[in-house]
Amino acid sequence: MAQANQIPVKQVFEVDASRQTTRVSANVSGFLGTTRIALNDNLLKQCTLPEIRMVMAHEMGHYVLNHGAKLLTYSGIFILVGFGLTRTLFDGAVRRWGNKWGVRGIADPAGLPLLVLILSTFIFVVTPFSNTVVRVTEREADAFGLNTSREPDGMAQAALKLGTYRKLNPTPLEEFIFYDHPSGRSRIRMAMDWKAANLPAGESTTVEAPSSSP
Numbered sequence: 380m381a382q383a384n385q386i387p388v389k390q391v392f393e394v395d396a397s398r399q400t401t402r403v404s405a406n407v408s409g410f411l412g413t414t415r416i417a418l419n420d421n422l423l424k425q426c427t428l429p430e431i432r433m434v435m436a437h438e439m440g441h442y443v444l445n446h447g448a449k450l451l452t453y454s455g456i457f458i459l460v461g462f463g464l465t466r467t468l469f470d471g472a473v474r475r476w477g478n479k480w481g482v483r484g485i486a487d488p489a490g491l492p493l494l495v496l497i498l499s500t501f502i503f504v505v506t507p508f509s510n511t512v513v514r515v516t517e518r519e520a521d522a523f524g525l526n527t528s529r530e531p532d533g534m535a536q537a538a539l540k541l542g543t544y545r546k547l548n549p550t551p552l553e554e555f556i557f558y559d560h561p562s563g564r565s566r567i568r569m570a571m572d573w574k575a576a577n578l579p580a581g582e583s584t585t586v587e588a589p590s591s592s593p
């Protein structure tokens with residue numbers, strides 16, 4: 380799969396996670412030539428080959444689709460907007476209540492609690508949106524993974540395994556607010572839709588051995 384997608388393979392890593400947790404997990408990290416895909420040993424021990432192939436292909440999707448650089452850019456934008464908004468609200472509050480609170484300006488350490496309050500409120504409010512950005516990216520990796528591994532059953536079974544620590548069937552509102560990955564239900568639906576759309580078109584597609592008789 381790596382060769383088919385022009386991913387250079389120099390070394391193969393396996394994360395020894397089982398000493399700390401029993402959770403199945405995999406990820407892509409690094410950039411500028413240091414990128415690596417890692418599958419943890421729980422995944423390799425607990426999952427079947429189709430599941431492992433699907434998870435590996437999902438991670439390859441993050442790699443091929445440049446998700447590291449994209450998410451870094453998106454979070455840069457979120458942070459820039461957050462800092463800009465914090466500065467504006469902070470200055471406004473100090474103009475109005477600064478004397479009463481004994482806060483002179485943004486460089487005054489006495490204003491730190493107010494800065495933290497404003498910034499953490501911003502982060503709280505944008506959580507559904509930042510989660511959605513990540514969730515959409517994860518969905519892209521799922522689609523890439525399905526097309527690369529061609530393992531819809533593996534995807535559905537892996538989604539069920541993740542259900543041991545992620546609620547499988549949240550309401551759409553719950554998924555929008557809290558989920559930074561598609562829910563198990565969405566993933567199984569996607570896998571089964573793919574499977575239905577990729578069924579052979581009928582018995583006529585069966586290739587038979589060439590025969591000499593007419």
Ligand SMILES: [Zn+2]
Binds near residue numbers: 437438441517520
């Ligand atoms: Zn992912």
